[in-house]
Amino acid sequence: MSPLVALVVGLVLGGVVAATVILRFRRADGVEPDRAVAGLPEAALARRLVDLMDPAVVLVDVDESVLLANPAARALGIVRGDRLLVPDLVHLAQEVRSGGSRRADVRLPGDLVGSGPRLVGVHGVRLHSGTAPPPGPVALVLEDITEAHRVEAVRRDFVANVGHELKTPVGALALLAEAIEQAADDPEAVQRFAGRIAHEADRLGRLVREVIDLSRLQGGEPLPELVPVEVDGVVAEAVDRTRTAARAKGLDIAVGGESGLVVRGVESQLATAVTNLLANAVAYSVGEGRIAVAARARSGFAEIAVTDSGMGIPRKDRNRVFERFYRVDQSRASSTGGTGLGLAIVKHVATNHGGSVSVWSEEGLGSTFTLRIPLVAGVPAPVRAPEQMEKEHS
Structure with missing residues (x-):
C-alpha cells in the first residue's frame, strides 16, 4: 500500500x-x-x-x-x-x-x-x-500490484543472473593470476596465461558495458530525442565494428538492399543493435562463409535483415533467444565470448524506437534476424555517390 x-x-x-x-x-x-x-x-x-x-x-x-x-x-x-x-x-x-x-x-x-x-x-x-x-x-x-510484483521479480532474476555471469570471468582471472605466479620462470607459459587474462578481462568489460546499456534502455535513463537517421550509415558503422572478428573466422560480410532509407531514432543505439546482430551471426557461423546484411522499406518500416549460414536455432529456443542471458548452446558460451545480453539489447532498442525484431531459423540452414524501425515520412532519400557507398562498405 x-x-x-x-x-x-x-x-x-x-x-x-x-x-x-x-x-x-x-x-x-x-x-x-x-x-x-x-x-x-x-x-x-x-x-x-x-x-x-x-x-x-x-x-x-x-x-x-x-x-x-x-x-x-x-x-x-x-x-x-x-x-x-x-x-x-x-x-x-x-x-x-x-x-x-x-x-x-x-x-x-x-x-x-x-x-x-x-x-x-x-x-x-x-x-x-x-x-x-x-x-x-x-x-x-x-x-x-501486479506490475510492481513482476518488476521486482525481474530485478531479482536480473541481479542473480548478473552475479552468476560475473563469477566465470572473475574466477578465471583469479586462476590465471595464480598460474602466472607459479610459472614465473617460464616466459612462454606466462605469455600464454597473459593472453588468456586479456581475453577474460575483455569479456568481463563487455559484460559490464552491456549490463549498463541494457539498464539504460530499460528506463534507467530517458530516451534521447529521436532524429532522422540514415540507415546506410548505421549499417556501415555496424559492419566496420564487426569486420575484424568476421575476417578472423574467414567470413565475408555482404551488404545489399535499398539505399537512402531514413528512420527516426538514436543513431548510436541503432548502430549497437545492428552490430549485435552481426556479432551474433559471426559467433554462431560454422566454417568459412558469408554473412549478409540488407535493408529495405516495407509497410512504413525500414527492415534491416542479418542472415547467416550457421547452425540455426532449434524450434523450442526461437521464442527465448531475446531473453537476457539466454543462450541456445550454453556449452559454447565460453568459446563464443557471448554474454547472453546482445539480443536482449536489440529487442529493447527496437521497442524504444517503436519497432520490433524477429527471427527466422532452421537447424543446419542458418538464421535471419530482422530489425524493423519506423521510417521517417516525407523525407527524401539522400543521394550517395557510388564511390562513397563503396568506401563505407569496404
Whole structure:
C-alpha cells in the first residue's frame, strides 16, 4: 500500500464511517444505499471521494453483503450485486472484523477482469472503534500490484543472473593470476596465461558495458530525442565494428538492399543493435562463409535483415533467444565470448524506437534476424555517390 493511498484512506474513512452507519439503517428500512447517500451532504461527499479514488474500495457489512463499491472495485470484477466474488477477500474481511486491521496480498482469478490473473495488495480496516461486540462493517482498500510484483521479480532474476555471469570471468582471472605466479620462470607459459587474462578481462568489460546499456534502455535513463537517421550509415558503422572478428573466422560480410532509407531514432543505439546482430551471426557461423546484411522499406518500416549460414536455432529456443542471458548452446558460451545480453539489447532498442525484431531459423540452414524501425515520412532519400557507398562498405 503506497503512502498516498494510506493518506487518502485515512481522510476518507471518517466520512465513510458516518455514511456506513446511515446506510445500514436505511438498508434495514428498505431504502437503496445510493439514494440514502444522495440525500445526505456528508455521506454524499464521502461517497464522491471514494468513487474518485484510484484504489478499489469495498465496504463489507457484518452479513458479508457489500454496502458500497467504488468504480475501481467494480472494474476489477470482484463485486456482483451486493456480494463479494473472491473467497479470499471475504475471509480477509472476517479476519479484520474479529481481529482488527490486516494487510495481505490476494491473487484475483483471470476470469474476473478478463486480462489474466491480477495480484492486489489489500488493506482491511474495521470501521467500528470499540473492541467489544457488536461487530461493524469493514473497509477493504485494494491496490493493483501486479506490475510492481513482476518488476521486482525481474530485478531479482536480473541481479542473480548478473552475479552468476560475473563469477566465470572473475574466477578465471583469479586462476590465471595464480598460474602466472607459479610459472614465473617460464616466459612462454606466462605469455600464454597473459593472453588468456586479456581475453577474460575483455569479456568481463563487455559484460559490464552491456549490463549498463541494457539498464539504460530499460528506463534507467530517458530516451534521447529521436532524429532522422540514415540507415546506410548505421549499417556501415555496424559492419566496420564487426569486420575484424568476421575476417578472423574467414567470413565475408555482404551488404545489399535499398539505399537512402531514413528512420527516426538514436543513431548510436541503432548502430549497437545492428552490430549485435552481426556479432551474433559471426559467433554462431560454422566454417568459412558469408554473412549478409540488407535493408529495405516495407509497410512504413525500414527492415534491416542479418542472415547467416550457421547452425540455426532449434524450434523450442526461437521464442527465448531475446531473453537476457539466454543462450541456445550454453556449452559454447565460453568459446563464443557471448554474454547472453546482445539480443536482449536489440529487442529493447527496437521497442524504444517503436519497432520490433524477429527471427527466422532452421537447424543446419542458418538464421535471419530482422530489425524493423519506423521510417521517417516525407523525407527524401539522400543521394550517395557510388564511390562513397563503396568506401563505407569496404
